[in-house]
Amino acid sequence: MLMISVALLCATTQMAAADSSDVIVTVDSSSLRFSPSEVTVTEGQAVRFMWSGQALPHNAVADDGLFDSGEPERDVDYRFVFEPGTAGTHSFVCEPHASAGMVGTVIVEAAPVEEVEEEKVVAQDTPSISLVSSLLVTAFAAVVVARYNDDEQVE
Numbered sequence: 001m002l003m004i005s006v007a008l009l010c011a012t013t014q015m016a017a018a019d020s021s022d023v024i025v026t027v028d029s030s031s032l033r034f035s036p037s038e039v040t041v042t043e044g045q046a047v048r049f050m051w052s053g054q055a056l057p058h059n060a061v062a063d064d065g066l067f068d069s070g071e072p073e074r075d076v077d078y079r080f081v082f083e084p085g086t087a088g089t090h091s092f093v094c095e096p097h098a099s100a101g102m103v104g105t106v107i108v109e110a111a112p113v114e115e116v117e118e119e120k121v122v123a124q125d126t127p128s129i130s131l132v133s134s135l136l137v138t139a140f141a142a143v144v145v146a147r148y149n150d151d152e153q154v155e
């Protein structure tokens with residue numbers, strides 16, 4: 001039971017440390033391929049290009065110049081956030097091995113548009129003000145009429 005609790009605690013801690021929505025791309029060193037070679041993310045999400053201890057140095061460079069992990073390295077941990085506005089298909093290559101077919105694609109889907117609730121136009125003040133003023137006018141008129149009537153009775 002204690003072992004299970006410790007394992008759960010470790011899992012929770014790990015999840016808190018890394019952004020769980022990151023999409024990881026690694027290198028399949030046996031075939032000089034990105035793994036997976038095609039990933040799909042939503043705007044705002046990040047792709048992490050991660051490999052370590054590779055026999056050959058690799059990088060990940062977008063054909064459209066959007067991202068670039070830098071010089072080919074045997075150890076890479078490059079994280080790129082696809083900000084809003086980057087929606088589309090971005091192909092990338094490992095420069096030293098592009099001709100060998102070490103290419104990939106990141107498909108970025110547009111973030112869902114958040115429904116902005118339109119604020120109700122504050123037009124209700126106008127009728128209530130006019131209602132109040134017409135009530136006041138009525139009350140005033142009633143007072144005047146009452147006084148007039150009183151005066152008449154006195155005379």
Ligand SMILES: [Cu+2]
Pocket residue numbers: 032057058059094095096097102
């Ligand atoms: Cu490579």
